[in-house]
Amino acid sequence: MMSESPDVLAVEVSRRCREKGVRLVLVEACTGGLVCARLTEVPGASSVVERGFIPYSNESKVEQLGVPLELLQVHGSVSAEAVEALAHAALEHSRADWAVAETGIAGPTGGTPLKPVGLAFLAVVRRGERAAVERHVFTGDRSDVRRAIADRAMALLLARLESES
Amino acid sequence: MMSESPDVLAVEVSRRCREKGVRLVLVEACTGGLVCARLTEVPGASSVVERGFIPYSNESKVEQLGVPLELLQVHGSVSAEAVEALAHAALEHSRADWAVAETGIAGPTGGTPLKPVGLAFLAVVRRGERAAVERHVFTGDRSDVRRAIADRAMALLLARLESES
Numbered sequence: 110m111m112s113e114s115p116d117v118l119a120v121e122v123s124r125r126c127r128e129k130g131v132r133l134v135l136v137e138a139c140t141g142g143l144v145c146a147r148l149t150e151v152p153g154a155s156s157v158v159e160r161g162f163i164p165y166s167n168e169s170k171v172e173q174l175g176v177p178l179e180l181l182q183v184h185g186s187v188s189a190e191a192v193e194a195l196a197h198a199a200l201e202h203s204r205a206d207w208a209v210a211e212t213g214i215a216g217p218t219g220g221t222p223l224k225p226v227g228l229a230f231l232a233v234v235r236r237g238e239r240a241a242v243e244r245h246v247f248t249g250d251r252s253d254v255r256r257a258i259a260d261r262a263m264a265l266l267l268a269r270l271e272s273e274s
Numbered sequence: 275m276m277s278e279s280p281d282v283l284a285v286e287v288s289r290r291c292r293e294k295g296v297r298l299v300l301v302e303a304c305t306g307g308l309v310c311a312r313l314t315e316v317p318g319a320s321s322v323v324e325r326g327f328i329p330y331s332n333e334s335k336v337e338q339l340g341v342p343l344e345l346l347q348v349h350g351s352v353s354a355e356a357v358e359a360l361a362h363a364a365l366e367h368s369r370a371d372w373a374v375a376e377t378g379i380a381g382p383t384g385g386t387p388l389k390p391v392g393l394a395f396l397a398v399v400r401r402g403e404r405a406a407v408e409r410h411v412f413t414g415d416r417s418d419v420r421r422a423i424a425d426r427a428m429a430l431l432l433a434r435l436e437s438e439s
Contacts, residue, residue: 142308143314148306149305149308149380155384165310165324166325169369173327216317
């Protein structure tokens, strides 16, 4: 669950996006709406969040966003290839300027030796550019992992927003 | 923000859906992912949450779910007609058995005399049946209103699940 403490990351993402006139599309295949819920908790969110996709089932990644089924079958839905495809597809299926996507294994089940619980891939991409993709293995329980993915997604977006021209 | 206390509603929705073999699609035009984030926090969520839509901008309600623009223009995106259309469209655009949709004005801005801050419409519908639609005016700040909408959406779903044959 989210904490009651001020959501510094969500407030800072909202502030920077408003300053830059950036609207976001979120794809939350693991966190299931956590990032979008935190961003839309900040007043004025309608100028920052354009839309969000929660492709929780495997079918939905294909059907909501047009990600090729073959890509998911070859690399798995928790992979760098999948998250990059989801992020680019989100821009194609929205009016947003930047996309933030994540996919991961929150646990407690679903882990394998090659893809353990806590594994997550994040992608941030600006329309017309290449995606920044990160791989992490977060520790803790399901709630810890989801929180860590959401926090890192927002931090990665902030870093990319700062580094752009 | 969500509380740290056990999420009784989300756990109960998950338990009942698993018992009945029900998969859900969520449409969160106001809460922006809050219901889906709470449901997917519960272990085993992948058997309950099929997918979710966060149609936060007006365009996204048309583009993600195919709701007629004219309907939104005539009735407004915060209306009984809109939320019912969103719920039915979510079933058409998913593999879920039940849809839960909501739309509202969380504030602090965006209210009018006819549609005040706190106004929300909720819809719950089982595939092939008519939607149950509710209108509420919740009080409190943005966070209170969003929390109340999310709580009521889950309670309405539970009530409908219990009443079905």
